[in-house]
Amino acid sequence: MSNELSPLQERLYLRLACVGFDADVEILDLFRAVYPDGVWFIDNRDMQQKLGSCIARTNEKLEKERIQTGWNRRTYRLTRTS
DSSP, rough: OOOOHHHHHHHHHHHHHOTTTTTTTEEEEEEHHHHHTTTTSSSSHHHHHOOOOOOHHHHHSSSSSEEEEETTTTEEEEEEEO
16 A cells, blocks of 8 residues: 555645644534535534545554544644554
């Protein structure tokens, strides 16, 4: 398997990386970064479901980082793995 990120995965990763490790990013911010032309009237649950597969596939390709649920509700964060 190639470790190259797709354009969607790249936008997701860069949005999380720009705020740094262990910093929470709201689902809405991630959704806007990954799907800039997306539908804006869907609720948080639908955004999370749409992002879920992209997050899972991105995590498969990351070696020293991992995308996890954030400390606050409705957030994700980028963490380092050992």
